[in-house]
Amino acid sequence: MKPVIVKQTKAFLKVLALAVPLILSAGAPASATPEDAGAVAHDSATVTAEASGAHAEAAAAPGAESGHSEKPGDVIMHHILDSNVFAFEPFGEVELPKIVVGGFDISITKHVVMMWLAAAIVLIVFGAVGSRYAKMTPKDAPKGLANAMEALVDFIRLDVAKSNIGPGYEKHLPYLLTVFFFILLCNVLGLVPYGATATGNVNVTLTLAVFTFFITQVASLKAHGIKGYAAHLTAGTHWSLWIIMIPIEIIGLFTKPFALTVRLFANMTAGHIVILSLIFISFILKSYIVAVAVSVPFSIFIYLLEIFVAFLQAFIFTMLSALFIGLATAHEGHDEHEAEVAHH
Amino acid sequence: MEGLGFLGAGLGAGLAVIGAGLGIGNIAASAAEGTARQPEATSDIRTTMIIAAALIEGVALFGEVICVLLALK
Numbered sequence: 001m002k003p004v005i006v007k008q009t010k011a012f013l014k015v016l017a018l019a020v021p022l023i024l025s026a027g028a029p030a031s032a033t034p035e036d037a038g039a040v041a042h043d044s045a046t047v048t049a050e051a052s053g054a055h056a057e058a059a060a061a062p063g064a065e066s067g068h069s070e071k072p073g074d075v076i077m078h079h080i081l082d083s084n085v086f087a088f089e090p091f092g093e094v095e096l097p098k099i100v101v102g103g104f105d106i107s108i109t110k111h112v113v114m115m116w117l118a119a120a121i122v123l124i125v126f127g128a129v130g131s132r133y134a135k136m137t138p139k140d141a142p143k144g145l146a147n148a149m150e151a152l153v154d155f156i157r158l159d160v161a162k163s164n165i166g167p168g169y170e171k172h173l174p175y176l177l178t179v180f181f182f183i184l185l186c187n188v189l190g191l192v193p194y195g196a197t198a199t200g201n202v203n204v205t206l207t208l209a210v211f212t213f214f215i216t217q218v219a220s221l222k223a224h225g226i227k228g229y230a231a232h233l234t235a236g237t238h239w240s241l242w243i244i245m246i247p248i249e250i251i252g253l254f255t256k257p258f259a260l261t262v263r264l265f266a267n268m269t270a271g272h273i274v275i276l277s278l279i280f281i282s283f284i285l286k287s288y289i290v291a292v293a294v295s296v297p298f299s300i301f302i303y304l305l306e307i308f309v310a311f312l313q314a315f316i317f318t319m320l321s322a323l324f325i326g327l328a329t330a331h332e333g334h335d336e337h338e339a340e341v342a343h344h
Numbered sequence: 345m346e347g348l349g350f351l352g353a354g355l356g357a358g359l360a361v362i363g364a365g366l367g368i369g370n371i372a373a374s375a376a377e378g379t380a381r382q383p384e385a386t387s388d389i390r391t392t393m394i395i396a397a398a399l400i401e402g403v404a405l406f407g408e409v410i411c412v413l414l415a416l417k
Contacts, residue, residue, distance in 0.1 A: 073416055159391070259402050266405035273412070316398040323395070 072280040079276060080269055082109045082201055088194055114198040118185035125149065126181075156180055156318060164322040165329065172325055175215060179208060180318040187268060187310035191303065199313075200268040202261065209257035209264075212321040217253075220328035256324055260317060267313050271306040275299045353415035360407030367400040 084107060086094040098107040129146045136142070142150050161169040161176050183199055190197025198204050221229050233249045234242050278299045282291035375393040379386050 077416065159387075163391070259399075262406055262409065263398065263402035266409050267401070270405065270408060312394075312398075316394070319391075319395065320398070 072277070072284065075280070076273055076276045080197075080200060080272055082111045082196075084109055086110050086113065086194075110196045111198040111201045111204060114189055114196050115186065115204065118182055118189055118198065121185055122178075122181050152181075153177060160315070160319050160322050164319065165326040168329070169322075172215070172219070172322070175211070176318050176322055179211070179321065180314050183208070183264070183317055184311065184314035187314060188307070190268065190272070191306055191310065197268045197272065199264055200272060202265050205261045205264040206257075208317070209260040212260060212324065213253075213257040215321075216256075216324045216328045219325050223329040256320075260320060264313055264317055267309055271302060271309060275302050275306070278302065349414055353411040356414070357408055357411040360404045360411070363407075364400055364404030368397050371396050371400070 084096045084098055086096060088094070096108050096110070096113065099105075100107065125145065126149070129149045132142070132146045141147070156177055157169075157173060160180075161173050165172055186198040186204070189195045190200060220232070224232065233246050235245050235249055237245050278295050282288075282295040371393050375389050378389045382389075
């Protein structure tokens with residue numbers, strides 16, 4: 001059994017090795033090693049030199065303030081990655097404090113500020129809506145903001161929680177609602193000028209997925225007990241197959257949060273990369289016609305698509321969390337029921 | 345030789361998009377057919393469709409993330 005696990009952990013580590021550079025570069029934007037920065041500059045220089053000789057000047061136009069030439073790739077990465085500087089382009093920038101405790105960098109970065117903003121908006125909106133509901137008599141209908149929020153909350157309650165988790169869904173409703181509105185606000189705040197997409201950071205999405213993972217496991221343990229939980233790991237197969245089934249089931253536990261992580265992160269990052277790439281087409285080709293005919297209309301189209309994606313991804317994350325909780329709690333009961341039916 | 349990484353990233357991104365497009369297109373076709381046959385099951389079909397599309401999209405985005413890592417290395 002051990003070699004199998006070792007092999008699979010090795011495969012998992014390889015996947016991690018792909019993700020780690022991104023995570024690291026998100027954590028330490030300013031302190032990239034000089035060789036890396038040199039290699040990036042060199043690579044893009046050789047490729048772009050063939051396309052157009054005067055490319056560097058074209059690319060430098062948006063970053064003219066900084067004085068040195070920047071490649072489109074650098075500008076895109078600068079926009080996507082986390083940093084300690086909150087830039088308000090024509091008006092200057094705000095330095096955020098750098099805090100390091102015991103070797104861990106816990107400084108307040110751009111994405112942390114955006115997360116706090118999202119959390120504050122959620123608190124204020126739902127505080128106001130909640131106090132209005134507390135004052136209402138059963139005869140009153142909610143008005144304005146409370147009415148709008150009721151539609152969303154009811155949608156999550158009925159279409160997401162109740163239909164996926166089934167009986168006992170009320171217990172998980174607070175988490176699902178919180179995670180939905182938090183992700184939604186993080187996504188939407190990323191589309192606001194000067195904003196940054198906190199959910200376009202692997203660390204944020206991984207943390208949210210870890211919450212879902214622990215809630216799923218605890219719900220599963222509570223629903224089946226330790227014995228039922230262990231039995232679930234063998235997938236009800238003959239003992240001779242356990243050597244294969246147990247590692248697969250354990251890997252299966254971890255692929256769900258991993259998929260949640262990468263889905264949200266990649267979706268939120270991809271939109272920004274596409275918009276910036278479309279804008280940079282006009283700078284690379286140095287043409288007003290391309291700017292008017294391609295860059296502006298297409299980036300507006302992608303921007304509108306991004307608004308839809310912001311809602312869709314918040315919904316998908318909540319929906320899949322509810323689905324995983326539902327699978328973890330209801331699956332075994334269903335089997336027992338079938339066994340009973342077979343017995344009779 | 346240094347351009348080969350970019351070539352690989354571009355080809356990989358295109359292949360991932362082909363796969364995802366075929367998959368999501370199949371789902372949409374089947375969902376439209378199912379809705380036409382059974383209009384009362386529209387909301388169930390839509391939910392199932394969105395979940396399946398999101399799963400396919402997730403797999404495609406794994407590929408795209410790897411391509412971006414390759415291109416920006």
